[in-house]
Amino acid sequence: MSDTSDETQLLISRLSATQHLSHADIDVLRELPWRVEDKAARAQFIREGDTPTESCLLVRGIVVRSRYSMQGQRQILSLHIPGDLPDLQSLHLEQLDYGLDAVTPCRVAFVEHAVLQRLFDTSPALAAVFWRESLVDAGLYRAAIFRNARMKPTVRLANYICELHRRHEAIGLVTPDGFSFPLSQELIGEALGLTNVSVNRSVQTLRDQQLIRMDRNRLLVLSWDALADLAEFNPTYLQLRD
Amino acid sequence: MSDTSDETQLLISRLSATQHLSHADIDVLRELPWRVEDKAARAQFIREGDTPTESCLLVRGIVVRSRYSMQGQRQILSLHIPGDLPDLQSLHLEQLDYGLDAVTPCRVAFVEHAVLQRLFDTSPALAAVFWRESLVDAGLYRAAIFRNARMKPTVRLANYICELHRRHEAIGLVTPDGFSFPLSQELIGEALGLTNVSVNRSVQTLRDQQLIRMDRNRLLVLSWDALADLAEFNPTYLQLRD
DNA sequence: CGCACCCTTGACAATTGTCAAAATGCGTGG
DNA sequence: CCACGCATTTTGACAATTGTCAAGGGTGCG
Numbered sequence: 001m002s003d004t005s006d007e008t009q010l011l012i013s014r015l016s017a018t019q020h021l022s023h024a025d026i027d028v029l030r031e032l033p034w035r036v037e038d039k040a041a042r043a044q045f046i047r048e049g050d051t052p053t054e055s056c057l058l059v060r061g062i063v064v065r066s067r068y069s070m071q072g073q074r075q076i077l078s079l080h081i082p083g084d085l086p087d088l089q090s091l092h093l094e095q096l097d098y099g100l101d102a103v104t105p106c107r108v109a110f111v112e113h114a115v116l117q118r119l120f121d122t123s124p125a126l127a128a129v130f131w132r133e134s135l136v137d138a139g140l141y142r143a144a145i146f147r148n149a150r151m152k153p154t155v156r157l158a159n160y161i162c163e164l165h166r167r168h169e170a171i172g173l174v175t176p177d178g179f180s181f182p183l184s185q186e187l188i189g190e191a192l193g194l195t196n197v198s199v200n201r202s203v204q205t206l207r208d209q210q211l212i213r214m215d216r217n218r219l220l221v222l223s224w225d226a227l228a229d230l231a232e233f234n235p236t237y238l239q240l241r242d
Numbered sequence: 243m244s245d246t247s248d249e250t251q252l253l254i255s256r257l258s259a260t261q262h263l264s265h266a267d268i269d270v271l272r273e274l275p276w277r278v279e280d281k282a283a284r285a286q287f288i289r290e291g292d293t294p295t296e297s298c299l300l301v302r303g304i305v306v307r308s309r310y311s312m313q314g315q316r317q318i319l320s321l322h323i324p325g326d327l328p329d330l331q332s333l334h335l336e337q338l339d340y341g342l343d344a345v346t347p348c349r350v351a352f353v354e355h356a357v358l359q360r361l362f363d364t365s366p367a368l369a370a371v372f373w374r375e376s377l378v379d380a381g382l383y384r385a386a387i388f389r390n391a392r393m394k395p396t397v398r399l400a401n402y403i404c405e406l407h408r409r410h411e412a413i414g415l416v417t418p419d420g421f422s423f424p425l426s427q428e429l430i431g432e433a434l435g436l437t438n439v440s441v442n443r444s445v446q447t448l449r450d451q452q453l454i455r456m457d458r459n460r461l462l463v464l465s466w467d468a469l470a471d472l473a474e475f476n477p478t479y480l481q482l483r484d
Numbered sequence: 485c486g487c488a489c490c491c492t493t494g495a496c497a498a499t500t501g502t503c504a505a506a507a508t509g510c511g512t513g514g
Numbered sequence: 515c516c517a518c519g520c521a522t523t524t525t526g527a528c529a530a531t532t533g534t535c536a537a538g539g540g541t542g543c544g
Contacts, residue, residue, distance in 0.1 A: 049478070067384070069392045070474055077384050092374040097381055097479040121366040128362070131373045132334040134380065139339055141383035142309070142319050148391055149435030150311045153532080184490065193391030195533055200492065216490075216541085232312055236291070237339040395500080426522065437501055442524065458509080458522075 007034045007109040011057055014083030015129060017170040018136055018239050025126055028119065034109040039102040046100040052090045054110040058082055061106030062182060064191070065098045074101075076191035078140055079164070079183075083171050088134055091116055104182050139237035148193045151232070154202040156192050158231035161212060163238070165221055170240050178213070178220030249276045249351040253299055256325030257371060259412040260378055260481050267368055270361065276351040281344040288342040294332045296352040300324055303348030304424060306433070307340045316343075318433035320382050321406070321425075325413050330376050333358055346424050381479035390435045393474070398434050399444040400473035403454060405480070407463055412482050420455070420462030 008030050015021055021029075036059070039045050046052060048067060058080050065077040065086055077098055080086045086100055091113050102108075120127035140163075147159050168179040185203060186196040194202075206212045211227045213220040221227055250272050257263055263271075278301070281287050288294060290309060300322050307319040307328055319340055322328045328342055333355050344350075362369035382405075389401050410421040427445060428438040436444075448454045453469045455462040463469055 065384075067388050069388075073392060075388045075392050077387055089377045089380065092370065092377050093381070093481060095478050095481075097476075098384060120370070124363040124366065124369065127366065127369050127373070128334065131369070131376070134373070135331045135334050135376060138331065138376070138380040138383060139335070141380060141387060142307075142340060145319055145383060145386050145390065146309050146311075146317045148387065150315060150317050186490080196491085197493090197534080198532060201532095204492085234339075236337050239335060239337075428522075438523085439502080439525090440500060443500095446524085 005034065007036065007057055007059055008032065010059060010083050011085075014171060015133065017083075018241060019129060019132060020241075021129065022125065025123070025129065028123060028126060032111055032119075033115065034111055036107060036109045039106040039108055041102055041105050043102045043106075044099050045102060045108070046087060046096065048096060048099045050090075050096050050099075051094055052087065052096070053113050055085060055088050055091055055113060055116060056100075057109045057111070058084050058086060059107040059109050062103040063106055063108070064101050064103055064187075066101055066190075067098050074190050075193070076187070078137070078144070079103075079191060081164075081167060081171070081173070085130075085133060088130060088137075103187065136237075136239045139239065143237050144191075153192075153194055153198050154205045155231060156194070157188070157199065157202040158206060158211070158227055159233055160188070160192060161206075161219065161221070162228050162231045162233040162235075164219070165224075166235055166238055166240065170238070178218045180217070181214065181219035182217060184216070247276065249278065249299055249301055250274065252301060252325050256413060257375065259325075260483060261371060261374060262483075263371065264367065267365070267371065270365060270368060274353055274361075275357065276353055278349060278351045281348045281350055283344055283347050285344045285348075286341050287344060287350070288329060288338065290338060290341045292332075292338050292341075293336055294329065294338070295355050297327060297330050297333055297355060297358060298342075299351045299353070300326050300328060301349040301351050304345040305348055305350070306343050306345055306429075308343055308432075309340050316432050317435070318429070320379070320386070321345075321433060323406075323409060323413070323415070327372075327375060330372060330379075345429065378479075378481045381481065385479050386433075395434075395436055395440050396444040396447045397473060398436070399430070399441065400448060400453070400469055401475055402430070402434060403448075403461065403463070404470050404473045404475040404477075406461070407466075408477055408480055408482065412480070420460045422459070423456065423461035424459060426458070 012021065012026055012029055034057070060082055063080045063086050065080070066074045067077060068074050087096070090096055120130065143163065147156050151159060165174065165179065168174050173179050185199040189196050189199045192199065203214060207214065210222055211230065212222055254263065254268055254271055276299070302324055305322045305328050307322070308316050309319060310316050329338065332338055362372070385405065389398050393401060407416065407421065410416050415421050427441040431438045431441045434441065445456060449456065453463070453465055453472065455464060
């Protein structure tokens, strides 16, 4: 067990961020056979309409779930950071209704559906763990629907930043100088249903109010309370254990 | 087994609309003990922040999952029709991040989490069936995010109508004069992120184009192909079996 | 060093929201 | 069965927000 791979360790700490794992569960997870692949920035490595036979774990980098309009504009449905399982759904859905795009260069680990299936058939506890994971994922969707429909651009951006901050924090990726933030303002717009221009204006508002420091590489929250307040941020849906 | 209750029968046909159930599964489902309650129109019977110990099956009427903004406006996250399980999630999530509002007078059947838990612990097959159900539910969220962010009001409404039509069709609730549609235009706006005025203008556009007939009680699609075309409707995400 | 890509800014257009009032429809009680 | 009252739909004028378009300036990578 001393040779626990990076993938396994990452998955375990990620799942632990939102729920309790028994030793037995952990031991079983260690046995999962992963196939690791690296993806280039901008690569779409799973496409809408595909019927994958594997699910994947994001090990390094940023991946977005997305859907394209007829005019070719991308709508980002959710954004994923290391430890996330961005297409766990494909285990039970025949045809995917979204694609997965690497935003940055990424490392992705794949595991066969058949293997997961066998795992869940023998361990109801682990089935529940992964099911719950997909339910938390659905909570992110609800937050997105609400945010995009009911919040003005600046509040919307602030709220999104709060979510990303807490998610990074939950897996230990926030340092005193903030967290890795390799997202263009155009891409943020694709997630929030705004134009790059509108995102830019909102970014400047938050900067002017001394709430954040943000460049193409990192994002630092200068005043969490003030930001969360402006953002009307209620973290219940993230289901993080204290 | 001849005294199979309405609830049970409804649940079975609903699950069958999107997946295959074995005879063994069906037999087990028949044993579920339901507690039936009627709710008045407009009653919020589950609140954001609650920690329910039961999940529910909608037997009759329309229910919406919703979240309220600070200014008190309601955002509808999803709309549910008979056969749906609108808070299956609560089985695995501690605190709900949404409420359930009855739109019309409703009949709702409740089943204890503990009972479901036992069921899923003993039958991985049924656990998978319900898990999958919650994944289809997440697909509705993805559709909503895309629709609300990328579609103009009229297309958005058309797309939503297509979804509702197919969902009603899947459970046999569409007749030659359409399907039951007790939704005010204001409520539709709360789902689509539009004002009642904007919804009204879109309704008139669709009517003028002879695509639908719609009043406060029923909705009839006059030309499915034309409507689906205008709506850029791709039903993959509903995961309906042909 | 130069070429992409991204951020920033400004002027302007267009869509959708806001507000208010009239018309219509529905349910209830007399 | 009719009358009344409330909720909903419809309409129009207007305001405001956000999108569109275009150009200039940075920045980093090859």
